[in-house]
Amino acid sequence: MNDDGAVQPRNGSNGVRVQGQDLADAAPSQPTTLPATAAETTAERPWPLHLLSEKLKAHLERAPAAWVEGQVIEVNRRSNMCFVTLRDVDAEVSLPLTIRGNVLSRLDVPLEHGSRVVAQLKPDFWLKTGRLSMQTWHIRQVGLGDLLARIERLRQSLSAEGLFAARLRKPLPLLPHRIGLITGRGSDAMKDVLRNASLRWPAVEFEIREVAVQGVGCVGQVTAALTELDAMPTVDVIIITRGGGSLEDLLPFSSEEMVRAVAAARTPVVSAIGHEADRPLIDEVADLRASTPTDAAKRVVPDVAEEFQRIRQSRAQLSRAIGTLVSRETERLAHLRSRPVLAQPEGMVSVRVDDVERLRGRARLAVTSAVSRDTDRVHHLRSQIRSLSPQNTLDRGYAVVQLEDGSIARDAAKTPPGSLLKIRLARGELAAATLESHHTPATNPEDTP
Template sequence: MSATCQPAAVPEPATPVASPEAPLTLAQVNAGVSARIRAIPQMWLTGEVIRCDERGRSVYLTLADPDVPRGKQPPELTGYMDSRDFRALPVEPTAGARIVAFATLSYWHSKSKVAATLTDVRLAGEGAVLERIEVLRQALAAEGLFDPTRKKPLPAAPALIGLITGQGSHAELDVLTRTKERWPAARFRVIHAPMQGVECAPAVTAGIKELDADDAVAVIVVARGGGAISELAPFSDERLVRAVAACTTPIVSAIGHEPDKPILDDVADERAGSPTHAAALVAPDVVGNMRSLTADRDRLRRAVHRHLHTAQRDLDITRSRSVLTDPHFQVNQHAVALERAAFRARRAIQHQVSTHASGLTASAGALRALSPLAVSSAAFQSSGAPTAHPSAPSPTSAQAPRSTSARSTAT
């Protein structure tokens, strides 16, 4: 870790400040060290963040000197700043980032340790590049260039695919090969351009405008396939980003892998994680769909055959039933059952008639036995008198009218 500052003018004591007879206490030593450190003016320092911790309202950054040779312990310094100021940074430093900071040295008495209050933290090296990209990203986002409503849908089957990539690059090979594998009839119009360096952004911008002017081109792919931050920086160029935003043809950004995030990814209509992914986005999987269609057709054919076999089996079972093989069979069965029922009914009726006839005969005999004729006949028989014929009038009944007439005359 290095620092730039003016040498501190710390006065040396003229006489010894301690002796064996009057030694300094640790508190006095700390006070003296703190006074000398406070006398050191503010400075700009640089270091690599090896740890970042947030405690309470402060963020603590542990810095180390990255220029110390391997095998030696680098000096470390703890710097702290207000958490709100840390959150307001365009890019928050993380472990491994190199920073430049404006610092005021202080001394922690409890730990006897030098620390620094950081009031201005900036990323250095690649971090500075990221910081500039984030500032531009936020400005363009405020303009609405990344609004989802601006995104144009990709065509389902583009007649002509525009490709901007490096000549002979792996990205070009991946896009062309994977697209042909998915859709053998795909056609390309390829524009080669530098994919890094100072000529990259102008060349890619010109290629986009050229392909956008071609009415036959239905979609444009910008492919590179990852790289270092400095190599991908041209794809965050403001002129390039604005050219993509103004393009009327849908654009797929296939610049970086998942960890990479150039601004082109934000403004493009689709972002592909790799050139292979870009091929999957712009080309329908005709070959894969044909395989799936063939498999589905085979499954459907087998299902229909199974259904027909089951239906034929059920039909055969139904046709084999007696009701269909001999239509009179059921009628005959019902006729036999009806005759049996009629026979049982006749027999039951005859039994009922016979039973009731016997009862009636018995009742008639009992009634005759209780009639007056039967009683008088039984009396005459017991007295020896001849039994009157049933048709002869009874003496009693013959005399009854005369007795009645005599009673009427007397009266």
């Protein structure tokens, strides 16, 4: 037999040697050469049944041993052997185990129905009957301390991942119209939530999903119900609840699959598992943890009686506030009206009449004085201007002599005999001609025109 379980010819014979006997001798009617693999077999060239069994056995023997965890649901002891049926803790899957006496003897506590164990298994195939059994090499029971340690390790891992951060908590709606409820079938927890929520707010509606809340199928059913309710836009908040129980009963609510499903939900989730002392891991990721199912109902919906009382109190407070404001403003208006300025408004004007008359007289006097003073000043300036004007000089007997080009004659040397002159007097002008001129030299530079 080669590595893949195929049977090879031996010693040049036409048959195949299996378990110390030639196939040709055992079954002379079979073909002398068998197909090497199962894919090569046909109806005309089949394998003997024992060859398939041996190939299966060889293949399974190459499989390594594996550690598994499950719950014992059947124990059958026979002399030095024990036959056990082990079921998965989260799914409807079971497997038969074969345990030898020396393995059982190492257990501190005998195996019982319902025990939670971990076992190292290796598959074993019986050729004669074609049965598959799982040989158990090691087995030990999972105690309460092991479960708590496992939950604590998962808690630390998820916390380090940031799954428990407070910033991830979603606020609950003030008044949910429809509540999704995930609970056990016909459980007291469901009745508590429905009764207390309806008493507090009669108009509340529920979308109920009854699932297994412990044992096999709990994780899958709760997770599926959560996903379904989270996808419904009419559901405003989801409550996951069940009554109290042992640590093993509440263990599914600490499974990583369910914890991650609650953390991924877009709808706010309220966890109400067990009692106040119970704290599974979904409490760490839920948006609100309620100590009991009744507490969940009270914290999800408001009390209609309390709300009516608050409305009445708010109305009374508003009425008192408005009454106080109106009274205060009325008194303020009465106080303002009683003041003299508002009792006799004309008094505010009459007390200013004398001031206005006095200021008016002062203004009139100041303007008159300024006008008189400036009038005298104008007359004085006018007299000065007139006394300094050329006309006044001409009036005193002086004349202005101009040459033909209109320039003023200042030097006799520039008016030779025969020059035509124009003489301007105080009254009128004269035309003249130079008969002779006498030049007088200047003795002082300042006298030079």
